[in-house]
Amino acid sequence: MVGEPTNLRPIQILVHYWELRPQALAQKLDELIRHGIQHLATFVPWQAVESDIAHTLPRFLQAARDRRLTVSLILTPELGVHYPYSGLPKDIFSQSENLALHEGGGNVPVLLPPIGFALPSLSAPEVGKRYHNFLARIDSLLADLGRNQPKLLEGVTAVLGGGFWKYYRDPARVGERAFTGVAGDFSNSSQLSFRQRVDQQFSSREFQDPSPTAAQRWKSRALEGVNRRWFAHQNEEVFRMRSSQSIRKKALGLQVHQAEIFTPEADPSLAMSRFLQVTGGARADFKRLSALVVEASSRASCAAGSAAEPFIHWTKLGPYRSLSAAERQFLIFQSLLLCGSRGGGVLIDEAEWFSLSPAFRARADGLARQMAQGNFKLPTAAYYLVPHLWSEASDPGHEMARRLGPSLRYASSIERVASDTDASLVVVDPNWILNRDSIQRLLSLARSGKVVALPRSPLFTDAARRELAQGLVDGPALDIPMGVSCSCISIGAGQLVLFDVPEGGSEVHAEKVRTLVTGLLGLAQIHPDATVSDGRLRVVSLKRKHGGLGVFLLNATQRRISGDLYFTGEVTISDLALVIRSEGAGMKKQAGDGASSRPAARFGLEVPPLGILPINVEGLGTDSEERRLAALSGQMNESNVLEAAASELPGFSESGSGMEAVWN
C-alpha cells in the first residue's frame, strides 16, 4: 500500500478565465469539452478579483457548471501567472519593506513575463493583510454563489499551495543542486518575527531544563542556521493553516485541497542563467529545468500533517517556451512520472498542451489515466527528515538521494512520514532539533517496523535524552562501525540507529558518509529494484496495482545512450505501452506470446536522445514487501494480545516488567 491518496487528475489544464471575454468564454469551454477535457484549473489573481467589476469569476464558474466541468481554483499566490506581477497588487511592490530578502541580503528576482519583479515578503504585515482580505473576499463571493446556486459549488475545489516560501533563496548560491543554502525570508519584518518566535519557542520548560539559562544555548549565534530552518518551516505551516481557515469561514461547503505547486521557470536558482540567456538571445537551460523537477518532486510537503500533493507548473511565458518540442515533452512526461505517481501531477496552460503533438498527448493521457486509477505508484523507500524542506540538507541526505533516486523523499513532518507505510528507513538530519515530543514520535515509528536513524548531535534537549534512554532501556545496543560510530538497538518491530555525525576533511568525510548510508540502506534492506550501468540514465520504478513494475528509463541528454539494466533477480520484461494497451482491451496475456523477454537479471537497452523508455517488469521477488506486511501484522497481533491480557488479567501491565511479574 502506498500512503498517498490517488489523484484523479494528474494532468490539469489551466485556463486564464480573466482573459476570456463573455462571448469567447462559452466558445472556449465548448472547444475544451470537444477535446475531452472534463476538469479545468485556474489561478485566481488577487488583482483580478479586486478589480473584477465584470464578475468574470462567477461567470466562468457558471459557464463551467452549465457544461458539467469541474474546476480547481488556485487561491494562494503562485508564480508564472499570465497577469502583471503574477496577479499581486502593484502597489505592494512600491514599498521596499514589503519585499523579501534572501540569505545574502538581496531581493529574490523573478525574471518572467509579463513583468519581472522582486518577490514580496509573505511575512510583511501589509502583504499579509492584503492577502487575507483577498481570501475573505473570495470566501464571501463563493459563499454567496453557494447560497444562491447550491449546485454551482459542487464541482469547485479551492486549491491552496505553499506560496512563495520555497523561492526565498539566494540566486547566486547555485551549485550542483538547486536547493542550496538556507531558504527563507530575511527581510526586516521577518527578522523581527524570527526573534520573537525564537524567544517564544525557547521559553518553554523543556528548553529551560535544567535551569532557565539553558535556553541561551538554543538562542546562540552558533545555532542561527538551525533556528532559521525551523522558523522557515513554521512560517510555511502557519501560512497554510491561516489560508485554510480564511477560505472556509463563510463558504462552508467548499472543498479545499492542499497542494505544492512549483514553477521551475520562476526558480531563483535560474535567475542568473536566465539573465545570461535573455541578454544573449540563447535558449533555456534544459538540464537545469529537468534537475529542478527532480529536486522539487522529492520534497514531501504537508499541511497540518496531511499530504500536499506535488504539482509542476509549466507556463508558456518563460524559458520553457524556448525549448524544442522534444525537450518540452520530456519535461512534461518527467513531471507526470515523478509527481503524478505521488498523488500530484502537471499544471499546464491549455494552449501549450494542445500545441504538443496528438501522439504525445495520447501517451501522456494514457499514463495519467493509469495513475488516476491507482495502477502506478512511486513508493518511497526512505525518508530524510529535514527541518526545512527548501533549505539544503546535510551530506547524508545528498548521498541517499544519489543512491536511491526518486525512492528517497525529503520531509519535514514526522506525521507525514508516519502516514507512509512503504518507507522502511527514516534518517534524521543533524540540523533537526530533537525534543521530547519528536523522540516519542520517532520511537513510535521505529516500533512500527521502520529503521530510524538519529544523529548524535548536540541538538537533543535534556528531556529528549531522557525519553530516548527510557525508550531504549530494554534493548541491547549493538555497536556497528558504519564509517562512523553507530549503535543499533532493536525496538518493537523495527530498529533505532544512533550515529555520530560524519566529520573530517572533504575526502574522508565523503567516504564516511558513503559508508554510513550503505550501512543504513543495508540495515533497512533497501535495494533499488532496478539500476542502470550508465549514470546519465535515470530510472523511475513504479509499482503496478496488480503486481509487477513499470520501469521508466529517462535519457535527458541529446545523445543516444546504450546501457545495461540490472534487477535484483531474474525477471521478464516487455513493452509497457503494449501491455497497458492489451490490458485496456481486456486481453489476457498468453504464455509464450512472444511479447516478453526470456527471464534474466540483466538487459542491454538503448534509449534515444531525450527519450523515455517504458518497460513492464514481471517476476521480481516480493520478499521485502512480505517482510514488511509480516512486521505490521505481528505488531497488530502483539497489541491485541496485550490489550486482551490487560482486560482479563488483574494486575497486568503492558510493560515488560509487568508481564514478568504476573507470570513469576
Next chain:
Amino acid sequence: MELTFDWVGFQEVFQPRRAPVAPTLNRHSPIRIIVEGQVVREVFCEGDDLSGWIGQSLEQLQAGVRGREFVVLDREAVDQAISRAFEVGHFHQQLDLLRGASLKQAPEIRLHGPEHFWVEALKGNWSKILPSSYALFFRFEGATAGQERDFIVVVRRGELAAFHRPDLSFLSAERKKNPADLVKYLSDKYLVPVQGFFLSEALWNQVSTSDRPWRDLAQAVRKNEVRLHPWRWSVAALLGVRGLKNS
C-alpha cells in the same frame, strides 16, 4: 479582459520558436560568465553543459576551456541591473535595460537573435519617421476561414505602449471582415492612427524566420500577399526601402 501587455500573444507573433543549437555548431559562441570576486557564480553557453565550473575560480575555468571567447560579467553589476529593470513598466522594457547593462559591462558582447526584425524597427529609426503615436494592427489569416488571429501593437514615442489581442466583440461579423471598418474602429478606440497588415499566418512565420525578412516582406507587399489597410504610400515606401537595404 483586455490585457495591456499580452505577453503570450506577443511571443506567438514576435518570438517564433527557433531550432536548438547543436553542441558541435556552438564552438564559436562565447561563454558567458557571472563572477563574484574571482569565483564563477554562473556560466552559460547554449548547448554546452558547463555547470560543473560553478563555484570554481575564473582562472580555472579559462584554463580548463581553451580556445573559446569569454564574456565576463560582475555579479554585483548584474544584481543592480536586475533591480533597475524592475523599476520599469513591462518585460520588454526590462529586457532592453538588461541588454543595455550587459553591453555596458562587456562591450564586446554580441546580442544576437532575441529581437524580432519588426520590433527592432519600431524601437529604432522608424520612430523618427513615423508619427509619435500610432498602432499597427496585424490580421493573420489561417488555412481555413474563421481561423484569423488578430494582434495590435500601440507605439508611443518609439516605445511599445501596449500589445494585445484587440477586443472586437462590439463589431458585427460583417464589419469584422471588412479591413476598412476594422481599422477605423481600432483607430477610434485607441485614438491613434492605425496601420493594418493583412497576411497569412504561414507567410508571417516564413518572413519572421527568414535571414532577409525585410526583403521577403517587401516582395510580399509587391505581390499583394501582404495587404495594407489603409494604403499609405509612406508605409509602402518605408517597407520597400528596408527591403532594398536588406537584399
